[in-house]
Amino acid sequence: xxxxxxxxxxxxxxxxxxxxxxxxxxxxxxxxxxxxxxxxxxxxxxxxxxxxxxxxxxxxxxxxxxxxxxxxxxxxxxxxxxxxxxxxxxxxxxxxxxxxxxxxxxxxxxxxxxxxxxxxxxxxxxxxxxxxxxxxxxxxxxxxxxxxxxxxxxxxxxxxxxxxxxxxxxxxxxxxxxxxxxxxxxxxxxxxxxxxxxxxxxxxxxxxxxxxxxxxxxxxxxxxxxxxxxxxxxxxxxxxxxxxxxxxxxxxxxxxxxxxxxxxxxxxxxxxxxxxxxxxxxxxxxxxxxxxxxxxxxxxxxxxxxxxxxxxxxxxxxxxxxxxxxxxxxxxxxxxxxxxxxxxxxxxxxxxxxxxxxxxxxxxxxxxxxxxxxxxxxxxxxxxxxxxxxxxxxxxxxxxxxxxxxxxxxxxxxxxxxxxxxxxxxxx
Amino acid sequence: xxxxxxxxxxxxxxxxxxxxxxxxxxxxxxxxxxxxxxxxxxxxxxxxxxxxxxxxxxxxxxxxxxxxxxxxxxxxxxxxxxxxxxxxxxxxxxxxxxxxxxxxxxxxxxxxxxxxxxxxxxxxxxxxxxxxxxxxxxxxxxxxxxxxxxxxxxxxxxxxxxxxxxxxxxxxxxxxxxxxxxxxxxxxxxxxxxxxxxxxxxxxxxxxxxxxxxxxxxxxxxxxxxxxxxxxxxxxxxxxxxxxxxxxxxxxxxxxxxxxxxxxxxxxxxxxxxxxxxxxxxxxxxxxxx
Numbered sequence: 120x121x122x123x124x125x126x127x128x129x130x131x132x133x134x135x136x137x138x139x140x141x142x143x144x145x146x147x148x149x150x151x152x153x154x155x156x157x158x159x160x161x162x163x164x165x166x167x168x169x170x171x172x173x174x175x176x177x178x179x180x181x182x183x184x185x186x187x188x189x190x191x192x193x194x195x196x197x198x199x200x201x202x203x204x205x206x207x208x209x210x211x212x213x214x215x216x217x218x219x220x221x222x223x224x225x226x227x228x229x230x231x232x233x234x235x236x237x238x239x240x241x242x243x244x245x246x247x248x249x250x251x252x253x254x255x256x257x258x259x260x261x262x263x264x265x266x267x268x269x270x271x272x273x274x275x276x277x278x279x280x281x282x283x284x285x286x287x288x289x290x291x292x293x294x295x296x297x298x299x300x301x302x303x304x305x306x307x308x309x310x311x312x313x314x315x316x317x318x319x320x321x322x323x324x325x326x327x328x329x330x331x332x333x334x335x336x337x338x339x340x341x342x343x344x345x346x347x348x349x350x351x352x353x354x355x356x357x358x359x360x361x362x363x364x365x366x367x368x369x370x371x372x373x374x375x376x377x378x379x380x381x382x383x384x385x386x387x388x389x390x391x392x393x394x395x396x397x398x399x400x401x402x403x404x405x406x407x408x409x410x411x412x413x414x415x416x417x418x419x420x421x422x423x424x425x426x427x428x429x430x431x432x433x434x435x436x437x438x439x440x441x442x443x444x445x446x447x448x449x450x451x452x453x454x455x456x457x458x459x460x461x462x463x464x465x466x467x468x469x470x471x472x473x474x475x476x477x478x479x480x481x482x483x484x485x486x487x488x489x490x491x492x493x494x495x496x497x498x499x500x501x502x503x504x505x506x507x508x509x510x511x512x513x514x515x516x517x518x519x520x521x522x523x524x525x526x527x528x529x530x531x532x533x534x535x536x537x538x539x540x541x542x543x544x545x546x547x
Numbered sequence: 548x549x550x551x552x553x554x555x556x557x558x559x560x561x562x563x564x565x566x567x568x569x570x571x572x573x574x575x576x577x578x579x580x581x582x583x584x585x586x587x588x589x590x591x592x593x594x595x596x597x598x599x600x601x602x603x604x605x606x607x608x609x610x611x612x613x614x615x616x617x618x619x620x621x622x623x624x625x626x627x628x629x630x631x632x633x634x635x636x637x638x639x640x641x642x643x644x645x646x647x648x649x650x651x652x653x654x655x656x657x658x659x660x661x662x663x664x665x666x667x668x669x670x671x672x673x674x675x676x677x678x679x680x681x682x683x684x685x686x687x688x689x690x691x692x693x694x695x696x697x698x699x700x701x702x703x704x705x706x707x708x709x710x711x712x713x714x715x716x717x718x719x720x721x722x723x724x725x726x727x728x729x730x731x732x733x734x735x736x737x738x739x740x741x742x743x744x745x746x747x748x749x750x751x752x753x754x755x756x757x758x759x760x761x762x763x764x765x766x767x768x769x770x771x772x773x774x775x776x777x778x779x780x781x782x783x784x785x786x787x788x789x790x791x792x793x794x795x796x797x798x799x800x801x802x803x804x805x806x807x808x809x810x811x812x813x814x815x816x817x818x819x820x821x822x823x824x825x826x827x828x829x830x831x832x833x834x835x836x837x
Contacts, residue, residue, distance in 0.1 A: 211834070256671055260581070
């Protein structure tokens, strides 16, 4: 057990919602008055336990609740979870930016937290001066930075501009310099929060490589937060999955990613029967939709290149067998631009007969989409009459995945969609 | 079973434990010392960024007190006809302005330290005390530059025998005076900064407060021009003894007593200790409220 470098025990963090500051003087006076008379604090609401998503009328929420885990030396721990799961709060507590409400964190060694690249960079100072300033902010002494200076400049690749004020830098150079400082820190524990979302692909690869390197070769511990499942999967050996401020799973990274992707499977089933904003005569009605993976298990997040099955339940109100049914599913991106249309009369042919109440499946063999949120429109036509048409039926969340089975990812800023292609040499 | 867990617990040497509360007097000064390079880095940043891309550059450090002195000489000296105890008007006001500026800048900047640095405090941890300390040192650099300006006028007047300037050995107290000024600015600033994280209104009050305080301090008038019965009020202000001693030391006119100086000194020590404790208490949780 001696190689445990971080132990988090019953860690909780409570936040106060709404406006803070107005009327606090009178609150505080009230509180003080109650205290001096030996009464209970009139404003505390201890003992109420709720999740951030649960709506309550109280103005306090637990961003983290009873979190326990351990990290061993040299491990790369991937912290995953949806927005609001408590990832950032956990990092803030670990990096001592804010204090926990209850519980404690025990550490062995110094922590360097990279919650943002270039914290404290001053635009008027030169690259050289900012290296020293940023390094000092991150906890290094001047002599430590001096020793590492050449390495930092080398890693950043901006040596030509090192004596130019950073306000003249391109944003890419800025980020590279900032990450270079952080990557060459001496601290035993490194916390990295999504900083890789910036910079070009080549530099991102360099950063990932560097993190791998400090962990395996220097025995340092890395905590890495990201939404990029490919990077998490490739880099980390352990995972911590947070959900509504609590630990949902803590174990091997593959297992965590899998649970994360299958998370909220219940919510994936979307009831359409109550939708009023529909057009059509209603002979054929969409009742329910659910997105399934290739094992036909409900799934909420899909990776690029994965198989997606759109399972739709439909119904005929008069319990009649339907004839000559056309169905179309339109795919829209987050700007509501229609990207494509999947229609049975194009790919296959119209359903000549359909039972009055059943389920149909539309299989997307290899999802050609980049990271983002997409939505579907459903359309059906029976005997040339529009029978049901619903806009925005369900959302499709896509995270970057291994589309080409090479471990490489097309950056989302380089593509709107993914093409199935390959290269080869013709004249041998 | 339980025993073994306890013993393994004992064996583990945690270098740090992050817990909700820590002792009131646990000021973590060793950690502060480890970050001393950061303090100098901040001072350097402040200095460079102040004059970068200005035509006159560091000259502004001179121009500001010169212009203020000029205005004071014209308005308070000539139009209002306030006494300067017979000392040269320029030196009299310059002495007051230079010392007052140092105190008030330290106070002003320290008081809003959480607000001004919320973005950096929210992203990275370092001992927060570094920030107020760097403000005090940054302003010290500025003060020394302005003090050199004062000395230039001082020596000019000194060798101009018809001007009424009589320095004495109290000059040796200068470092102590600077220390007390810095301490007062820092101490008050830290207490106010701790309060402003919760009660924002205080920031607006502060601007008025400092201005009012200046008139309650012998900056534009000598203590001797105040009627006897009010002098005690003015002397309750710890800055009074500083500016009066300063003028007494360099110009030979002003109220000087070891008693008032000791009062200012002990006031400062108590204030700095109190300020540090309050600052440290607020510092850990302020990110949630600021």
